[in-house]
Amino acid sequence: GAGVSQSPSNxxxxxxxxxxxxxDPISGHTALYWYRxxxxxxxxxxxxxxxxxxxxxSGLPSDRFSAERTGGSxxxxxxxxxxQEDSAVYLCASSLAVQGGNEQFFGPGTRLxxx
Amino acid sequence: xxxxxxxxxxxTLSEEAFLTINCTYTATGYPSLFWYVQxxxxxxxxxxxxxxxxxKGSNKGFEATYRKETTSFHLEKGSxxxxxxxxxxxxxxxTGFQKLVFGTGTRLLVSP
Numbered sequence: 461g462a463g464v465s466q467s468p469s470n471x472x473x474x475x476x477x478x479x480x481x482x483x484d485p486i487s488g489h490t491a492l493y494w495y496r497x498x499x500x501x502x503x504x505x506x507x508x509x510x511x512x513x514x515x516x517x518s519g520l521p522s523d524r525f526s527a528e529r530t531g532g533s534x535x536x537x538x539x540x541x542x543x544q545e546d547s548a549v550y551l552c553a554s555s556l557a558v559q560g561g562n563e564q565f566f567g568p569g570t571r572l573x574x575x
Numbered sequence: 576x577x578x579x580x581x582x583x584x585x586x587t588l589s590e591e592a593f594l595t596i597n598c599t600y601t602a603t604g605y606p607s608l609f610w611y612v613q614x615x616x617x618x619x620x621x622x623x624x625x626x627x628x629x630x631k632g633s634n635k636g637f638e639a640t641y642r643k644e645t646t647s648f649h650l651e652k653g654s655x656x657x658x659x660x661x662x663x664x665x666x667x668x669x670t671g672f673q674k675l676v677f678g679t680g681t682r683l684l685v686s687p
Contacts, residue, residue, distance in 0.1 A: 463618075464618075491673065493673070493674065493675075495675075495677075502677060502678070502679045502680065503664065503666075503675075503677035503680070504677075505674035505675065505676070508673050508674060510673070516673065516674070518674075519674065551618070551619065553619075563621050563624070564621075564675060565621075566611075566618045566619040566620070567618055568617070568618040569618060
């Protein structure tokens with residue numbers, strides 16, 4: 461089966477615009493995660509979804525960032541009023557269940573550039 | 576809070592050399608430990624993992640042992656290949672949490 465897919469692969473936007481990034485997890489994976497990979501901050505956790513539970517939003521850097529997961533599958537990360545410091549690669553991952561040591565499978569990422 | 580510290584790169588080696596990439600961690604619970612690898616132009620892939628103290632994870636000739644007494648999870652390979660050139664990330668997932676906490680990554684360059 462297919463792995464985690466993300467779209468678009470690259471996104472260039474102007475400062476102040478809103479962007480939406482999409483993640484399609486591996487079929488059957490109940491847990492979904494968003495991370496951000498940037499030069500200054502390395503790999504940072506943003507948000508995680510598990511089934512129908514309330515998401516863990518503890519990693520979102522500001523209220524300009526939000527995410528939803530529809531039907532327990534596809535997820536969209538939205539960044540409003542983008543700033544230049546939002547430029548990064550946004551990674552999505554999914555896993556079978558929330559258990560210690562369970563593998564998270566990562567997508568190829570969306571490279572966001574804010575001009 | 577939890578953190579992971581890795582040796583800075585790039586690490587430059589000749590083919591067949593021995594590799595060590597150091598990783599130490601700070602955690603409040605009993606974390607699971609991971610090494611992820613990112614090959615050029617590709618996404619992150621799990622390389623190996625260990626879920627409790629003294630466990631050894633191994634894959635593709637790479638090994639790492641979970642050392643609780645030194646809070647370390649150093650990555651080793653006896654003989655590297657050019658194809659091992661990549662960025663290696665050490666990570667942990669602490670008890671009761673689902674997020675991965677990553678180190679900054681170490682770039683490995685292997686020359687023929």
